[in-house]
Amino acid sequence: MSRLFEALAAALRAEEPVALVEVVEGPEDLFGGKIVVRPGADAVVLGSLGDPDLDRVVSRDALGELAAGMSVTRHYGLHGEARARDVGVFIESFAPPPRMVIFGAVDFTAALARVAKVLGYHVTVCDARPVFATRARFPMADEVVVAWPDRHLAEIGPTLGVRDAVCVLTHDPKFDVPAIAAALATGVGYLGAMGSRRTTLEREARLREAGVDPAGLGRVMAPIGLDVGARTPEETAVAICAEIIACRTGRAAPSLRDASGPIHRDSPVRTVSPT
Amino acid sequence: MREVLADIDRWRSQGKRVALARVVGTEGSSPRLPGATMVVSDSGEVAGSVSGGCVEAAVVTEALDVLAGDGRPRLCSFGYSDDEAFAVGLTCGGTIRVMVEPLEW
Structure with missing residues (x-):
């Protein structure tokens, strides 16, 4: 009785791509008709x-929409003819969740992992x-990996795409320069790096020495996050995630990278602590 | 859909029937994207949402009606309503189309 739904639910639980297609406009005998489509060889x-x-x-068409992560209504003739509007189908794409890889096991990492989980x-x-990268310190993460960033990226890099994000929070040149250089070799949609303005300038110089070109440097959002005056790890996590959204949607939001002057100002600030 | 799977499982394991309400189209300003899903059990429990809270109550009524009736899917449209203070409608001025049907497929 629930064969279609069970197939859909199984794919969703396994975080595998799947599309649900339903007739939402058209003749009564077709109305509500459904197919479930799963990609692959x-x-x-x-x-x-x-x-x-x-x-x-x-x-x-559903496989095409699913690959693009789009949910849309499309119209067809009764036998699938293009440029006809006898039948309207709603194609809902369930793409696997986007991925965020955070380098550096620091307090900011825990807060960023929490906010990223809220966003899916x-x-x-x-x-x-190994002392810092432990499950106990990051229970909210899906995965905790003890590895050099560039080696981990060499492994997973080919699977990163425009919906994914790499956040480099190490602010230690021996980790972050190879991490950023390796991330630039992937198709990741967002790449940000934490650090003061001084750290950012020094890192840019090291990246140039490591052979990163101006186009590559232009992809790095550093200092990471929007210029909203964030102070706590949690506020910083929100500023980073808001920047990721703004980069994806192309909206003009004030990134720290495009501002100048101190990241933290000395005026009294009242911060909101998480409960 | 993903966020209501656990509720669906729980209700079904209790022997309840479930109705699915899914946004399948929007026009103009609307709070939720197509695909936003709400599920309603035949004992009136609700999970998920299809709007910013404006039309949920009306969708629950439709869902219970679908479960009690012939089980045929129905497409419900909700738009801006200014003629009656408490009429069902979206205050944002947009329109949403919600497919309501028993989850028996």
Whole structure:
């Protein structure tokens, strides 16, 4: 009775890509018809919209929308003809969660991991120091990895895409220069690095020495986060995540990178502590 | 959908029937994107949401009606309502279309 839903739920639980397609406009006998589409070498299509040609065309389009992470309504003829509007189908794409890789196992990391989880990220914390990179310190992370950042990126780099984020919070040149250089070799959508303005300038020089070109430097959001006057690890985490959203949507929000002067000003600030 | 899977499992394990309400289209300003999902058990429990809270109560009524009736899916539209102070509507001025159906597929 629940074959389609069980297939959909199983894919969602496994965090695997899946699309649900439903007829939301059209003849009564097709209305509410559904297919569940899973990508892969042998793409799986379960269910039917009521016509084999319509199923074939719509499942092909659904795979395209799923790859782009888009949920849309599309219209077809009764047998899948383009440029007809007899049938409207809602294609809902369930892409796997975007990933955030945080380098550096510090207090800011724990706060950033918490906020990233709220936003739906699959969070990995990576640090070369086994004393700091422990499950006990980062219970909110999906994964805690003890490794040098560049080696970890060499492993997972090819799978990072535009929806994913790399946040370098080590502010120690021996970790962050190789981490940033390795992250620039991936297709990651957001790359930010923490540090004071002085640290940022020194790091830029080291990155240039390491062979990073101006286009590469231009991809690095550093100092990381929006210029909202964040002070605590939690406020900083919100400033970083807000910057990630603004970068994705292309909105003009004031990044620290594009401002000058002190990141923290001396005026009295009242901070909100988490409970 | 993801966020209501646990509620669906729990209700079904208790032998309850479940209705699914899903935003399948929006026009103009609307609080939630297509795909926003609310589920309602036949004993009236609710999880998830389809708007900023404006039309949830009306959707619950539709969902219980679908479960009690012939089980056919129905498409409900909610738009701006200014003719009656407490009429169901979105105050943001947009329109949402919500598919309401029994979760029996």
